[in-house]
Amino acid sequence: MFKNIKKNKDKKFHDINRKRRGFKRIRGMKDILFDEYRYWDLVVNKAGNLAKTYSFKQISTPLLENLELYKRSSGKSSDIVNKEMYSFIDKNGEKLAIRPEATPGMARAYIEHGMFNLPQPIKMFWLGPLLRHEKPQSGRLRQHTQFDLEIFGEASPVADFMLILIAFNFFRELQINVHIQINSIGCRECRKEYISRLLEFYRERGKRSKLCPDCKKRIIKNPLRLLDCKEEKCIELRAEAPQIVDFLCDECRNHFIKVLEYLDELDIPYNLNSFLVRGLDYYTKTVFEILPAEDDSSRQSSLGGGGRFDELVENLGGRPTPACGFGIGLERVILKIKEKNIPLKRDEENYVFIAQLGDQSRRKAIGLFEELRRGGINVRQSFTKDSLKAQLEEANRLGAKFTLILGQKEMIDGTILIRDMESGIQEVIDYKKIKNEIEKKLNGITNH
Ligand SMILES: [Zn+2]
Ligand SMILES: [Zn+2]
Structure with a gap:
């Protein structure tokens, strides 16, 4: 009896304590306060204006999608699906996921709304939050905002190039110096040959035991991802690995060369990076990443990236539809503007x-x-x-x-x-x- 009274007292005390302390925001989440909106206005307006200039139309998709959508697009073995996605079973027993990336939802919308019946290509522009359960100690946010452009129904390398150009313009006009890392990871056909050679390479004696635990799993599940591991031991090992550009089929090679020629023509600075694969299952042919120009450490954080995904729409149940796109993380862009003290244009309205x-x-x-x-x-x-x-x-x-x-x-x-x-x-x-x-x-x- 006395014990119970004491227990209740303890509980009450605990509740009062909690009330006094109030609430804090969840780890990895951020409030955007008044002053910071000056930066957001600048960046969001730039994104929207550029997208419209290049005839992209805005689309929004819901924050919740079927869990299966991401498994079949981003890929079961991708970090996004495996480690980072917030997923749960809702009150009706449906398996759902909170959007960890933008492209799958747009591909779903393209198929669901029969956009293949409209004149092609369909050019979409998207801006919204993504949620990923990232490790907060690395300073990464668990909710971040992305600006995305996607082109559906266009096979020409001009489309890949146009996306890179728009991304490059976005940064240049915000006075952030960037350079582009670019690679081609081929199509289903030419990649088959490459992957078997890659596996041969990693299975040579003594190599496998040097790989990090993640890469030991990747060798079985997704060998291409051995190439973009950030562990030092794995980076050392891959230096001698066969390079995918040497295995591209004629079509993939020609496509890639055309993209590079357009970039040369417009003086867009890029580096060929034969180890760039971008961790998602759906990419084919061109992949690219946008990095801050002055930052040349191996652990540099990219400001955005994208590529071609000619098989995605078909894999999600649509007609075969060539497509490509990119995403830019806006929090990182704003951080760069602050870091470099880039002056914001003053509000020139006369109040x-x-x-x-x-x-x-x-x-x-x-x-x-x-x-x-x-x-x-x-x-x-x-x-x-x-x-x-x-x-x-x-x-x-x-x-x-x-x-x-x-x-x-x-x-x-x-x-x-x-x-x-x-x-x-x-x-x-x-x-x-x-x-x-x-x-x-x-x-x-x-x-x-
Ligand atoms: Zn190919
Ligand atoms: Zn590794």
Whole structure:
């Protein structure tokens, strides 16, 4: 009996303690606060504008998909499906996954909505969150935002090239220097021959025992991934490994050469990297990654990447449809902009702040605010504040060019004060002429 009372007391104490401590966000998750949205606005607008310039149309797909979709696209042996994906069984017993990458959902949408009946290619642009259970100690987020472009129904190497060009432009226009790592991993046919040679190589005496535990499994499940292991021992071993470009069939080789020729033509800096395979099952032919230019450590983190996936749509139950795409991680882009202190363009809008003194003038000022706003003037206010000083401080904080001040005297006289926020000079003007006066002054600024 006493024991129970004590237990309850302990529990109560525990609950109170928890309430006091409150809640913290989940590991690997991040809040984006007000100031950071300046960066987000910049990057998201750049992404959207570029996509539209190159005739990509926006699409959204749900955060939840069938677990099987990712198993059949990203691949059962991929890190994404094996280690990182959040998956669960819902209340109806359905196996679901929270989106760990964007491409499979878009391929599903392409098939489900019969987009193969529309004129090809279908060019999609996508922007949204992905969730992966990454190791937080490496500073990686478990929820991150990706900008994705995909082209469905286009076999030409021009499509691969255009994607790389757009990705490159995205970074260049944000003043981030990047270079491209590129490789071709061939098609189903030519890869078969290569993989058997690769296995021969790794099975030679003494090599297998030197591999890391993950690679020992990869040898059985997904030998291509031996090439992109980040363990030092495995990197040493692979130096002598056969290179896939030597095994490409004529079609794959010609395709690859064309992509490189276009890149040369437009002076896009790239390195051939014969070990680049990109860890997902669905890639064929071209694969590429975008790396920060100044960073040449072997553990450099890529800012984005993509490639061709000519077999994906068919593997998911659609008609054979050549396709390619890329994704860029926006958190990393923003981190780079901050690291390099790239100046954000200042908000060049000319705000007009409306301040008031006293209840009556507040009512009139609210009406004036609406009138000017509808008239296309960029107005700001702080009508909940009573003191003029506090309102002028707010106007300064916002960077307003002019403040209109409406007090009791002005109410009686049918006038309003206009204050130049930089010089502090105030003029009295006729209330009825206010819109004209303001427009004249704002035009004066933009004409300089
Ligand atoms: Zn081939
Ligand atoms: Zn390894």
